[in-house]
Amino acid sequence: MAGKNTKYVCQECGYVSAKWMGRCPECGNWQSFVEEFDTKRPNSRSYVMDDEKNGVPMKLSEIKMDREERIKTGIGELDRVLGSGIVRGSVVLVGGSPGIGKSTLLLQIAAAETLLKGNDILYVSGEESFRQIKMRAQRIGVEEEANLKILSENNIETIKAQVKREKPDLLIIDSIQTVYNPEITSAPGSVSQVRECSGDLIRLSKSKGISTFIVGHVTKSGNIAGPKVLEHMVDTVLYFEGERHASYKILRAVKNRFGSTDEIGIFEMTGDGLRGVENPSSLFMTDRKKDTSGSAVFCGVEGTRPVLVEMQALLSYSSFNMPRRMASGVDYNRMIMLLAVLEKNMGLQVQSQDAYVNVVGGIQINEPASDLAIAAAMASSFRNTPVPSDVAIFGEIGLGGEIRGVSNGEMRIAEAARLGFKRCLMPKSNIPTKGMRRDIECIGVDALADAFVAIFG
Numbered sequence: 001m002a003g004k005n006t007k008y009v010c011q012e013c014g015y016v017s018a019k020w021m022g023r024c025p026e027c028g029n030w031q032s033f034v035e036e037f038d039t040k041r042p043n044s045r046s047y048v049m050d051d052e053k054n055g056v057p058m059k060l061s062e063i064k065m066d067r068e069e070r071i072k073t074g075i076g077e078l079d080r081v082l083g084s085g086i087v088r089g090s091v092v093l094v095g096g097s098p099g100i101g102k103s104t105l106l107l108q109i110a111a112a113e114t115l116l117k118g119n120d121i122l123y124v125s126g127e128e129s130f131r132q133i134k135m136r137a138q139r140i141g142v143e144e145e146a147n148l149k150i151l152s153e154n155n156i157e158t159i160k161a162q163v164k165r166e167k168p169d170l171l172i173i174d175s176i177q178t179v180y181n182p183e184i185t186s187a188p189g190s191v192s193q194v195r196e197c198s199g200d201l202i203r204l205s206k207s208k209g210i211s212t213f214i215v216g217h218v219t220k221s222g223n224i225a226g227p228k229v230l231e232h233m234v235d236t237v238l239y240f241e242g243e244r245h246a247s248y249k250i251l252r253a254v255k256n257r258f259g260s261t262d263e264i265g266i267f268e269m270t271g272d273g274l275r276g277v278e279n280p281s282s283l284f285m286t287d288r289k290k291d292t293s294g295s296a297v298f299c300g301v302e303g304t305r306p307v308l309v310e311m312q313a314l315l316s317y318s319s320f321n322m323p324r325r326m327a328s329g330v331d332y333n334r335m336i337m338l339l340a341v342l343e344k345n346m347g348l349q350v351q352s353q354d355a356y357v358n359v360v361g362g363i364q365i366n367e368p369a370s371d372l373a374i375a376a377a378m379a380s381s382f383r384n385t386p387v388p389s390d391v392a393i394f395g396e397i398g399l400g401g402e403i404r405g406v407s408n409g410e411m412r413i414a415e416a417a418r419l420g421f422k423r424c425l426m427p428k429s430n431i432p433t434k435g436m437r438r439d440i441e442c443i444g445v446d447a448l449a450d451a452f453v454a455i456f457g
């Protein structure tokens, strides 16, 4: 029944077509078109604050900034990822797969003590009833504060009316896929609904100066369900990720208009809610076995914070013509390159070996500074000789087997020393210039061969 207002919308990317298609010409996904009925004019109002002059240019000096523009939540890991707190009137999208802990995180934000001082908060859930939210609140030990209010509602019109009445400083919507606009006939969670409802919420938050957190579910392909435009519309996009069974989760910014996207926040899921992990190095190092081959400790930096992680490698003789290679937590192409360097420069016959590299703890390492640690772990497994357990490693490897300097050298050395490592292997150019440290021996190398002599003797 194709009526006048019928259109077909790709549920992956939001591409609109007048007729049904098997494959989306925009994003290439198959069977992603769903029929939707358009009964509403597209919204085209702009994001102007109520107290601003609409359509009139202003000098910077005329723009008023009367309030503190950032609100600290007091949840250190979150404030760090946002860039020292929530920016007033900003919209933050929090994505993550089901069960990762989004609702828990947001309820904890809503109840964060520092935030509750002088700010009103409205937590809207379209997924849980009032009583379910109360049960969760009791589980994570939320005080029954007067300025935190809960609403269990799906209708965007009701939500908007309540927001206008309550005038909260912080609004939380859990989740955008469960909210619907009754004027649009397609189902909640469809592209049209997600786009319309989030547009409404963003306009509301910008015009009233309300900071808003919106939860978005993640599809199988790892994107936030609904149109990609959603990510363009909001100020900040956070992903909450981690392995389902691992108790710790990582909060990462993939877009941030008000801060860096390098920072990560690490949380641990406990019986009574999420707890920030302030000392990640010790978390990733706890189960490390000493004197096993195929393991090396890398001094990494995530954002502004040093993190020591264990790199593991397993090389074993392959029974296939095409040996298997698998990288988990590091870049696959980088690992292949390092295998080639080991073969060519160090004469290790690795081409007949299956090779697996893994970063312990499920954390993703993208720094080239991890090259030397990965190469050391692989060589250690190949030779069946452990890397001494008191050595921490960082440095980038060039194609010629040369070791290149990396940034934040001193921070990496200091973290290794703090965790009790006695020696640190690094590029020569990263050796601290201002005197040697007494607590840790810095070994500088400029070629892979020298590095291996230092490690394996």
Ligand code: TYD
Pocket: 096, 097, 098, 099, 100, 101, 102, 103, 104, 105, 136, 139, 140, 269, 270, 271, 272, 273, 274
């Ligand atoms: P939830 O926040 O509901 O995840 P999401 O909103 O992302 O779907 O919770 C995820 C899991 O965390 C759930 O399986 C139960 C568990 N959990 C705890 O282990 N401890 C707690 O204190 C809470 C509230 C939940």
Ligand code: MG
Pocket: 102, 103, 104, 127, 174
């Ligand atoms: Mg939830």
